Amino acid sequence: xxxxxxxxxxxxxxxxxxxxxxxxxxxxxxxxxxxxxxxxxxxxxxxxxxxxxxxxxxxxxxxxxxxxxxxxxxxxxxxxxxxxxxxxxxxxxxxxxxxxxxxxxxxxxxxxxxxxxxxxxxxxxxxxxxxxxxxxxxxxxxxxxxxxxxxxxxxxxxxxxxxxxxxxxxxxxxxxxxxxxxxxxxxxxxxxxxxxxxxxxxxxxxxxxxxxxxxxxxxxxxxxxxxxxxxxxxxxxxxxxxxxxxxxxxxxxxxxxxxxxxxxxxxxxxxxxxxxxxxxxxxxxxxxxxxxxxxxxxxxxxxxxxxxxxxxxxxxxxxxxxxxxxxxxxxxxxxxxxxx
Amino acid sequence: xxxxxxxxxxxxxxxxxxxxxxxxxxxxxxxxxxxxxxxxxxxxxxxxxxxxxxxxxxxxxxxxxxxxxxxxxxxxxxxxxxxxxxxxxxxxxxxxxxxxxxxxxxxxxxxxxxxxxxxxxxxxxxxxxxxxxxxxxxxxxxxxxxxxxxxxxxxxxxxxxxxxxxxxxxxxxxxxxxxxxxxxxxxxxxxxxxxxxxxxxxxxxxxxxxxxxxxxxxxxxxxxxxxxxxxxxxxxxxxxxxxxxxxxxxxxxxxxxxxxxxxxxxxxxxxxxxxxxxxxxxxxxxxxxxxxxxxxxxxxxxxxxxxxxxxxxxxxxxxxxxxxxxxxxxxxxxxxxxxxxxxxxxxxxxxxxxxxxxxxxxxxxxxxxxxxxxxxxxxxxxxxxxxxxxxx
Numbered sequence: 195x196x197x198x199x200x201x202x203x204x205x206x207x208x209x210x211x212x213x214x215x216x217x218x219x220x221x222x223x224x225x226x227x228x229x230x231x232x233x234x235x236x237x238x239x240x241x242x243x244x245x246x247x248x249x250x251x252x253x254x255x256x257x258x259x260x261x262x263x264x265x266x267x268x269x270x271x272x273x274x275x276x277x278x279x280x281x282x283x284x285x286x287x288x289x290x291x292x293x294x295x296x297x298x299x300x301x302x303x304x305x306x307x308x309x310x311x312x313x314x315x316x317x318x319x320x321x322x323x324x325x326x327x328x329x330x331x332x333x334x335x336x337x338x339x340x341x342x343x344x345x346x347x348x349x350x351x352x353x354x355x356x357x358x359x360x361x362x363x364x365x366x367x368x369x370x371x372x373x374x375x376x377x378x379x380x381x382x383x384x385x386x387x388x389x390x391x392x393x394x395x396x397x398x399x400x401x402x403x404x405x406x407x408x409x410x411x412x413x414x415x416x417x418x419x420x421x422x423x424x425x426x427x428x429x430x431x432x433x434x435x436x437x438x439x440x441x442x443x444x445x446x447x448x449x450x451x452x453x454x455x456x457x458x459x460x461x462x463x464x465x466x467x468x469x470x471x472x473x474x475x476x477x478x479x480x481x482x483x484x485x486x487x488x489x490x491x492x493x494x495x496x497x498x499x500x501x502x503x504x505x506x507x508x509x510x511x512x513x514x515x516x517x518x519x520x521x522x523x524x525x526x527x528x529x530x531x532x533x534x
Numbered sequence: 535x536x537x538x539x540x541x542x543x544x545x546x547x548x549x550x551x552x553x554x555x556x557x558x559x560x561x562x563x564x565x566x567x568x569x570x571x572x573x574x575x576x577x578x579x580x581x582x583x584x585x586x587x588x589x590x591x592x593x594x595x596x597x598x599x600x601x602x603x604x605x606x607x608x609x610x611x612x613x614x615x616x617x618x619x620x621x622x623x624x625x626x627x628x629x630x631x632x633x634x635x636x637x638x639x640x641x642x643x644x645x646x647x648x649x650x651x652x653x654x655x656x657x658x659x660x661x662x663x664x665x666x667x668x669x670x671x672x673x674x675x676x677x678x679x680x681x682x683x684x685x686x687x688x689x690x691x692x693x694x695x696x697x698x699x700x701x702x703x704x705x706x707x708x709x710x711x712x713x714x715x716x717x718x719x720x721x722x723x724x725x726x727x728x729x730x731x732x733x734x735x736x737x738x739x740x741x742x743x744x745x746x747x748x749x750x751x752x753x754x755x756x757x758x759x760x761x762x763x764x765x766x767x768x769x770x771x772x773x774x775x776x777x778x779x780x781x782x783x784x785x786x787x788x789x790x791x792x793x794x795x796x797x798x799x800x801x802x803x804x805x806x807x808x809x810x811x812x813x814x815x816x817x818x819x820x821x822x823x824x825x826x827x828x829x830x831x832x833x834x835x836x837x838x839x840x841x842x843x844x845x846x847x848x849x850x851x852x853x854x855x856x857x858x859x860x861x862x863x864x865x866x867x868x869x870x871x872x873x874x875x876x877x878x879x880x881x882x883x884x885x886x887x888x889x890x891x892x893x894x895x896x897x898x899x900x901x902x903x904x905x906x907x908x909x910x911x912x913x914x915x916x917x918x919x920x921x922x923x924x925x926x
Contacts, residue, residue, distance in 0.1 A: 328918045373918070375737055376911040469582070469604050476652065509653070512911065513603040519914035520578040520600060534922050 214251035217241065218258055225264050225277055227438045229294060229403040233282030234275040236265060240289035278412070292403065310350040313341050317351050320527050321360055322460040325374040326515060327523040329533040332361060332369035336529025359454040370533065374461060376512050383508035385455040390504065391497035393440040393448055394484075398493045402442045409434040410485040417478055423471040425463070432459060435481055435500070458511045465514040468521055480506060541566035542824045545580065546592025547573055547809060549763070549783055549844075550668065554879070555837060562836075563827055574709045574761065575917075581606050586816040590825045595642035595808040596711060596909050598664040602645075602654055607812040609648045609661035614826050617833035620852040621666060630900070631658075637903030638733030639715070639910075642666065642808040664810035665829050666849035668841050671804035671899045674716070675770065675780035675788075675795050690798040692716065692904075693723035694777055701755050705769045705778035708759040710920035711913065714740075715805055715905050716779055717747055723802050733905045737912055744919045748926040759924065770795055782845045790882055797892045803904030804893070810849070842866045843879045847896050869895035 221241070224230045236256060238249045245252070256273055259265045265273040266281075274284055317337060324330050337348045352369055355361045361371040397404070412434070416427050436459070440452045480503035487496035523532075544551060548571035556567050570588070572580060578597055580587060585606035593601070601607045612618040622630040634643040645654040648661040674695055683699045695704055695716065707713045718735060721727040721743060729739050750756065757775050760766045767787045769775040780797070788795045811832060813825045831837070838848025839857030843866070848854065851867065864870040869890060876885040885891070893899045910916060 326914060373915050375915050377737060472605065513599065516909055516911075516913050517582055517600050517603045519909070519917045520575060520582060522579075534918060 212251070213247050214254040214258075217245050217247060217251050218255035220245060221255060221259055222262075222264065224294070225259075225275055226433070227403075227441065228405040228408055228434075230275045230292070231285055231403075231405060232275055232277075232280070232408055233285040234292075235270065235272045235284050235286050236275065237272040237289070244289060244294070278408075278415075293401065294403070310347050310354070313343060313347070314351050314354065316341065318355055318358075318360060320530065321355065321371050322457075323464065323524060324526050324530050325372045325457065326461055326464060326518045327372070327526075327532075329370060329372045330526075330530040331533050332371060333529045333531060334369070336527070336531075340527055340529055357454075359457065371530075374457060374515070376515060379458050379461065379511050379515060380508060382455040382458050383504055383511070386452065387501045387504045387508075389448060389452045389455065390436065390440060391500050393443040393445075393452060394488075394497050394500055395493055396445060396448070397439060397442045398488060398496070400444075404438060404442055406485050406488045410482065410489060413478055413482050413485065417474075420473055422473050423475055423478075425466050425471070428466060428471060428475070428477070429463075431477060431481055435484060458507075461511050461515055461518070462507075464518060469517075476506065476510070477503070537820050539566075540821070541568040542590060542821060542828060543568045543570070543588045544590045544592060544828065545570040545572055545588035546577060546590075547571070547594070549781070549846075550592055550809065550841070555840065558836065558840075559828065559831055562834075563824070563831055565824055565827075567828075585814050588814050589817045589821045590828055591812040591814065592667075592809065593664070593812065594907060595645065595664060595666070595810055596640065596907050598642075598810070598812060599640075599645045599654060599909060601812060602663045605815055607663060608815045608817070609663060610665050610811075610813060610826075610829065612660055612662055615665060615833065616830050617850045617853055620850045621833065622849055624851055624897075633897070633900040636901055637803065637806055637906050638731060639906040639908035640733070641806075641906045642669070642810075664812045665833070666808055666810040667832050667837075668810075668846050668848055669806065669808035670782055670846045671806045671893065671903060672781060673798040673800050673804050674777060675766075675785060675797055676777045677770065678794050678796055680776050689801045691723045692719040692800045692802050693725075694798070695720040695779075696724050696726065696750060696755070698755075700777050701753065702757055703774060703776040704756055705758040705760060705766065705773075705775045706756055707766075707779035708761050708924060710917045711909055712805070712907055713759075713779065714743070714910075714916060714920060715907065718743060719800075719802055719805070719904060721746060723800070733908055734910045735912065735916070737915060740912060740916050740919050744923050747923050751923065751926050767791070786844050786878060786884070789884055790878070790880070799893045799902075800904075803902050804899065805905055805907065806900075806903040807907040808849075840879060843877075843884075845891065851896075865891065867896050869893065869898065 238252045238256070242249045242252045256265065260267060260273060263279065264277045266276045268274050268284060270284060274282065276282055321332070332352065334345055334348045334352070338345060352361060356363070361369055364370045412430060416423055436456065440449055443449050480499070483499040484496050484503060487499055542565060544567055551569040551571045556569050560567055577593060578600055581591060581593065581597065581601050582604035591601065591607065624630060631643055634641045643656045646662050646664065647655055647657060647659045648663055649655040649657060649659065654663050674692070676694070680700065694700070695706070706716065714735070718729055718732050722729060722732060726746060727742060729735060735743065758769055758773065760769065763781045763784050766778055766780055766784045769778060770788055771791060771793050785795060785797055811829050813822065817825055833850040833853060835853040835857045838850060838854050841848060842854065842858060842862065845866065847867070854863065861873050862876060865872045865876050865885060871888050871890045872885045874887055875883050878884050
């Protein structure tokens with residue numbers, strides 16, 4: 195008897211996500227990257243125009259964002275952008291006057307999502323976790339099984355991860371990753387010390403939508419708390435300074451070079467996940483120096499402070515990597531096979 | 535149990551957590567100690583992962599860096615340590631801290647003081663991450679019977695550990711940070727490899743050295759790899775080993791057993807180490823007071839004299855006067871011939887009049903350090919490759 199043919203969706207691009215989800219994701223990222231000012235009043239009409247959809251999906255997206263606490267209803271019409279619950283005064287300005295490039299709506303909101311995109315973050319996360327613990331071979335078939343996706347999709351993801359510098363191919367064309375060494379740490383921080391200050395200068399030299407005061411406020415709020423910083427807080431500081439800021443840079447090659455050299459962030463995450471953070475991490479002071487200089491309109495000083503921060507972070511990350519030497523290898527998915 | 539009855543929990547290297555030392559400390563201090571001997575990787579793992587499981591840590595100076603980075607230990611206020619002015623000082627002309635600069639690798643001084651930026655560094659401040667207690671200059675041990683294989687006038691060398699003349703009769707410590715240094719010194723001495731900095735190997739150098747060692751292992755060069763120093767004693771006593779990594783107490787034990795053994799003074803210099811006490815970052819209140827009392831006790835003289843009779847140096851040599859005889863001081867520290875019998879802590883004779891220990895005075899030995907025990911920059915990589923060697 196012939197076996198039934200499985201019609202999986204893996205080999206063909208997945209059905210695009212519902213419209214409301216695209217709008218939701220787009221708005222979420224605009225808020226996260228502070229491209230929508232705190233207190234900005236969100237109205238259905240202009241958002242629908244921006245994303246090129248009807249008002250119905252916009253309405254649903256707004257309800258969900260409100261449930262997530264990123265925006266709030268207020269006395270007037272629409273919603274206030276208020277991710278920190280600080281109840282800001284309403285800022286009624288025309289959505290179009292924000293000058294958000296239409297490409298963002300396409301990139302974040304409306305582009306069709308392919309299967310590889312849905313698994314990209316999961317697979318990248320699996321791989322990032324193993325990096326400090328040795329050299330691993332990545333088995334395509336293992337990823338297929340774990341995530342129930344086809345080889346084509348797996349190769350798509352892995353090729354993109356290679357472009358990002360997370361994995362590589364050995365001489366026999368096997369996918370491999372790791373080890374993350376003290377040398378890789380120094381090299382990547384060395385690149386970041388050149389690239390990130392350059393991106394900062396480029397960004398602040400022209401019209402941008404970054405809210406440095408809000409970033410500083412987040413730091414100061416963390417400084418006032420007596421409990422240790424949460425991993426989420428640390429991730430949000432990193433997002434502000436090391437992702438949102440370079441992301442606002444118009445030079446795409448510079449942006450991608452920065453992303454390629456940010457692997458050490460994973461080392462710090464692994465370290466914090468084992469040992470926790472204190473309430474007074476040195477990064478608070480160092481980020482504050484950068485942001486204060488930006489707010490004071492001193493980009494050169496900010497760029498120098500950013501380079502100093504990266505140099506100090508380089509040394510911390512190096513010491514943390516040594517500590518991870520005595521930490522047992524975490525439970526890793528089977529598609530990662532330790533070579534040494 | 536009231537706080538008063540809770541023993542001070544001391545975790546660390548078995549060499550200094552003996553019953554004799556514990557009993558004496560309890561007697562002198564008036565409170566109970568709970569000692570937990572643990573060594574090498576097991577100790578480092580417990581230190582960083584469970585800092586609430588001990589009050590005081592007795593560990594290798596190199597581990598200070600890991601413990602500090604993982605926030606497992608707290609700074610020690612040197613102002614509360616009575617003997618501090620004598621720590622690593624002999625007299626006005628001998629600031630031993632300065633001597634710690636000799637040798638490659640990370641000397642204990644470089645990770646001793648808490649710097650204003652919160653990192654550890656060599657510049658003296660009022661806080662240390664570890665209070666130095668003992669130190670020594672190690673090499674390998676060998677059976678005098680190998681002299682038949684030696685050429686006339688052949689000088690002792692680390693290269694002997696990888697010498698084909700003794701294939702199958704060599705044992706090596708299994709502790710990665712120490713074993714790798716000994717093997718690097720050996721490969722370099724034999725002219726098999728050259729390192730740009732033998733105290734800080736690069737990725738390629740680690741790979742090449744591990745490949746070389748795996749090759750030697752397949753040729754059955756190594757008879758055994760030991761974890762505990764007591765195992766090294768067994769290996770030399772009747773295990774067919776002629777040359778091996780060896781720590782000071784093992785020489786003493788073999789001497790007690792009547793097994794002839796020599797400590798090499800390799801022409802390339804020694805592998806130096808320091809141990810000390812750190813306080814858990816979770817330790818507070820009465821236990822913190824007791825932790826300081828215990829540290830002060832360690833530097834008070836008796837413990838230093840006790841370890842001197844194992845051949846190990848104390849960090850506060852000035853405090854030894856009333857606990858060591860002049861003969862003992864000159865023999866153990868001065869490197870001079872004994873003027874009368876030298877006995878160990880159990881009354882056994884370890885040297886007759888006229889005999890002297892290998893390596894000269896402790897100052898001379900400080901000047902002859904090849905490498906300090908170190909967690910190299912690529913230690914995370916090294917330890918995983920070392921396991922490959924162990925499992926090959």
